[in-house]
Amino acid sequence: xxxxxxxxxxxxxKRGQNVTFRCDPISEHNRLYWYRQTLGQGPExxxxxxxxxxxxxxxxxxxxxxxxxxxxxxxxLEIQRTEQGDSAMYLxxxxxxxxxxxxQYFGPGTRLTVT
Amino acid sequence: AQTVTQSQPEMSVQEAETVTLxxxxxxxxxxYYLFWYKQPPSRQMILVIRQEAYKQQNATENRFSxxxxxxxxxxxxKISDSQLGDAAMYFCALQGGSEKLVFGKGTKLTVNx
Numbered sequence: 215x216x217x218x219x220x221x222x223x224x225x226x227x228k229r230g231q232n233v234t235f236r237c238d239p240i241s242e243h244n245r246l247y248w249y250r251q252t253l254g255q256g257p258e259x260x261x262x263x264x265x266x267x268x269x270x271x272x273x274x275x276x277x278x279x280x281x282x283x284x285x286x287x288x289x290x291l292e293i294q295r296t297e298q299g300d301s302a303m304y305l306x307x308x309x310x311x312x313x314x315x316x317x318q319y320f321g322p323g324t325r326l327t328v329t
Numbered sequence: 330a331q332t333v334t335q336s337q338p339e340m341s342v343q344e345a346e347t348v349t350l351x352x353x354x355x356x357x358x359x360x361y362y363l364f365w366y367k368q369p370p371s372r373q374m375i376l377v378i379r380q381e382a383y384k385q386q387n388a389t390e391n392r393f394s395x396x397x398x399x400x401x402x403x404x405x406x407k408i409s410d411s412q413l414g415d416a417a418m419y420f421c422a423l424q425g426g427s428e429k430l431v432f433g434k435g436t437k438l439t440v441n442x
Contacts (some may be wrong), residue, residue, distance in 0.1 A: 217372075226442065256333075256420050257374075263336030270427060305374070309428075316428050320366075320374040 216240075218321035220306050226327045227296055229293045230233050234292045239308030245316055248281055249305040250274065253325070257305055263289060297326045331356045333423050335433035342411045343441050349396075350406045350436045352421030355398070361425025363365045365405045368435075369417040377419070380404065408438075 218258075219238045225298050239246045244265050249257035254318045260279070265286035278296075283289040293300055303325050307318040332355045342348035354363065365377040380388045380397050387395050392412075396405045408415055418437050422430040 226394075247429070249430075254434070256422075256434050257430070259429040259431070262428060270429065272429075276375060305426040317376060317379065318426070319376070 218306055218308050218319055219320040220304075220324050221325060224325050224327075229328055232292065232294045233296060233326065234240075235304055235306075235326075236288055236290050236291055237308075237321060238288045238307030239306070240319060243308035243310045243319075244286065245309045246283055247307040247309070247318060248289070248291050249307065250305040251264065251305055252301075260291075265295055280321060293326060296326075298328045300311060301326055301328045330374055331358075331425060331431045333421050333431050333433040335421055335436050337441070338434070339437045341439040341441060342408070344411055344413060348376060348411055348438065350408075350419050350421075350438070352404045352406070352433060354402050354404060354421070354423045356402075356423060356425045358425035361423060363395075364422040364424070364430070365393070365395070365404075365406045366420045366422060366432075367415075367417045368420065374420070374421045378406065380402055382425075388407045411440050413440050414441060 221236045247262040248260040251257040261281050263283040278294045281291045303323045305323045306321045307320045309316040334353045361382045363380045366374045367377050368374045378390045378393050392409045394407045418435045420435045421433045
């Protein structure tokens with residue numbers, strides 16, 4: 215078990231460019247979550263998948279954001295036409311059912327800086 | 330809407346002493362879970378302890394324990410025998426009615442040698 219991995223760890227991009235992040239969950243976990251964390255704040259939920267199905271999306275996930283999880287394995291989060299306000303740490307987490315809760319294990323995050 | 334409030338932006342403790350971090354929450358769900366996560370500087374978030382709302386007994390994990398007051402919607406974390414490695418941001422989180430976690434803004438804990 216290698217834990218949740220994310221790639222890249224850091225990304226610097228110019229405003230208006232598109233960026234894509236990847237998350238590889240713990241292998242036996244069927245649930246995958248994306249969160250965004252800005253400086254001085256706690257993580258905010260963006261979206262989550264059960265297998266390949268996207269079950270919930272936050273209103274924070276504007277039309278410029280899209281997430282996929284083909285084949286229910288890794289997931290990608292794409293941001294189109296980046297804005298300076300998109301600068302944040304993007305966290306991925308995965309889980310499987312543990313009793314009646316879903317204990318989430320987090321990856322190291324991708325830090326995005328939009329210049 | 331569910332909310333989590335951590336009223337202490339920063340706390341400090343002497344090594345080997347005990348510190349308590351506060352958290353209050355609000356939810357209309359009857360079935361929910363509460364968590365404390367630790368985020369060391371430049372490192373990933375890890376789960377410290379969790380509490381099921383239907384359980385009256387407070388959760389404990391080694392030096393970490395919680396004081397869960399359901400009626401008051403309070404969920405504090407006590408760290409005993411503090412160690413230098415406990416220095417981190419601590420986030421209280423709520424999960425109820427949905428699988429998403431709702432986090433507070435965090436408390437930065439400093440451990441002084």
